[in-house]
Amino acid sequence: xxxxxxxxxxxxxxxxxxxxxxxxxxxxxGILAAPVLGAIPSIVMSLIVWSGAAQFGALSILIxxxxxxxxxxxxLLANTRFLPMGFAIAPSMTxxxxxxxxxxxxxxxxxxxxxxxxxxxxxISALAWAAPAQSLGWVGGxxxxxxxxxxxGEPTRWGIDVLFPVFYLSLLLPELFPGRLKGSERxxxxxxxxxxxxxxxxxxxxxxxxxxxxxxxxxxxAALIGLRAPRHQVARPATGDHA
Amino acid sequence: MKTWLLIIVLxxxxxxxxxxxxxxxxGRQPPAPVTRVIALIAPALISALIMVSTFTxxxxxxxxxxxxxxxxxxxxxxxxxxxxxxxxxxxIVCALLRLAT
Numbered sequence: 001x002x003x004x005x006x007x008x009x010x011x012x013x014x015x016x017x018x019x020x021x022x023x024x025x026x027x028x029x030g031i032l033a034a035p036v037l038g039a040i041p042s043i044v045m046s047l048i049v050w051s052g053a054a055q056f057g058a059l060s061i062l063i064x065x066x067x068x069x070x071x072x073x074x075x076l077l078a079n080t081r082f083l084p085m086g087f088a089i090a091p092s093m094t095x096x097x098x099x100x101x102x103x104x105x106x107x108x109x110x111x112x113x114x115x116x117x118x119x120x121x122x123x124i125s126a127l128a129w130a131a132p133a134q135s136l137g138w139v140g141g142x143x144x145x146x147x148x149x150x151x152x153g154e155p156t157r158w159g160i161d162v163l164f165p166v167f168y169l170s171l172l173l174p175e176l177f178p179g180r181l182k183g184s185e186r187x188x189x190x191x192x193x194x195x196x197x198x199x200x201x202x203x204x205x206x207x208x209x210x211x212x213x214x215x216x217x218x219x220x221x222a223a224l225i226g227l228r229a230p231r232h233q234v235a236r237p238a239t240g241d242h243a
Numbered sequence: 244m245k246t247w248l249l250i251i252v253l254x255x256x257x258x259x260x261x262x263x264x265x266x267x268x269x270g271r272q273p274p275a276p277v278t279r280v281i282a283l284i285a286p287a288l289i290s291a292l293i294m295v296s297t298f299t300x301x302x303x304x305x306x307x308x309x310x311x312x313x314x315x316x317x318x319x320x321x322x323x324x325x326x327x328x329x330x331x332x333x334x335i336v337c338a339l340l341r342l343a344t
Contacts, residue, residue, distance in 0.1 A: 041246050048254040068245045076256045086264025088284045093269040104265030105258050120282025159337030162309045165293040166316035166333045170326035172289045192286040199287030200294040207299045219291030226279030
């Protein structure tokens with residue numbers, strides 16, 4: 001079998017644009033973490049914690065003189081968003097508890113976004129296949145940073161950090177404006193737009209007030225708008241999902 | 244020793260938070276209101292991540308080169324440019340602005 005990109009699983013292909021930016025952030029982490037945690041622990045941390053939010057959160061506490069307990073608490077708080085994310089993907093999963101456990105462990109921000117489909121469904125295969133490139137980039141980048149890849153300087157100077165919001169936006173916009181960007185004929189639905197605006201606002205307003213991680217977690221509350229039945233109950237499209 | 248403990252606590256805690264939902268609620272179709280909420284979690288979360296990764300530095304709100312990059316990227320995406328092109332142009336704009344300031 002020829003390994004042309006077309007033959008690769010869709011989730012893997014979708015995750016490749018993130019390899020470089022993930023590695024670049026990993027380099028930043030490695031450069032910052034090595035003097036504080038040591039070389040090997042920094043790399044192992046990226047391998048088994050595998051979360052920029054938690055790792056940068058914990059590291060910034062240690063750097064600013066905080067203790068290990070506070071660092072652990074901050075890191076975990078930064079990752080509490082995975083709780084609602086896990087419950088969001090759960091209904092789309094198949095297989096026994098062990099299989100669901102192993103697949104659930106592959107959840108990241110980017111894989112949730114890559115696996116995300118219309119109507120709250122998730123392509124679990126795409127979600128899982130988004131994992132390898134992210135892990136490779138993250139651990140590889142961390143190792144390069146630890147080993148002193150200072151030749152390229154602080155990688156964020158190169159505009160690499162802006163790749164993340166633009167990538168996320170490329171996956172959010174078709175969800176908000178399916179008519180324009182996907183050619184979908186689903187009925188117009190302004191709710192995702194309202195929820196996205198509200199979620200973004202919550203995150204920004206809380207940033208100066210709450211510890212890192214809390215603003216993004218709190219933004220998820222905007223989705224609670226969905227508890228109310230839509231006011232204008234439009235006829236479901238014939239091909240729609242049976243939710 | 245403390246360092247390894249911190250790493251293990253973070254690793255175990257993160258995996259727990261990722262997997263509690265899949266293990267407890269996997270494969271079951273929840274009631275309609277819950278389904279509607281789940282469908283809206285992604286837009287809320289993605290939007291929050293975009294805002295936080297563009298307009299914050301630590302706990303401060305900032306408008307810097309990233310905002311310009313995101314704006315250019317958004318315009319390109321709106322006119323149906325491929326994601327990779329939008330990302331590339333955004334990064335170049337961002338880097339040039341940083342060089343200039």
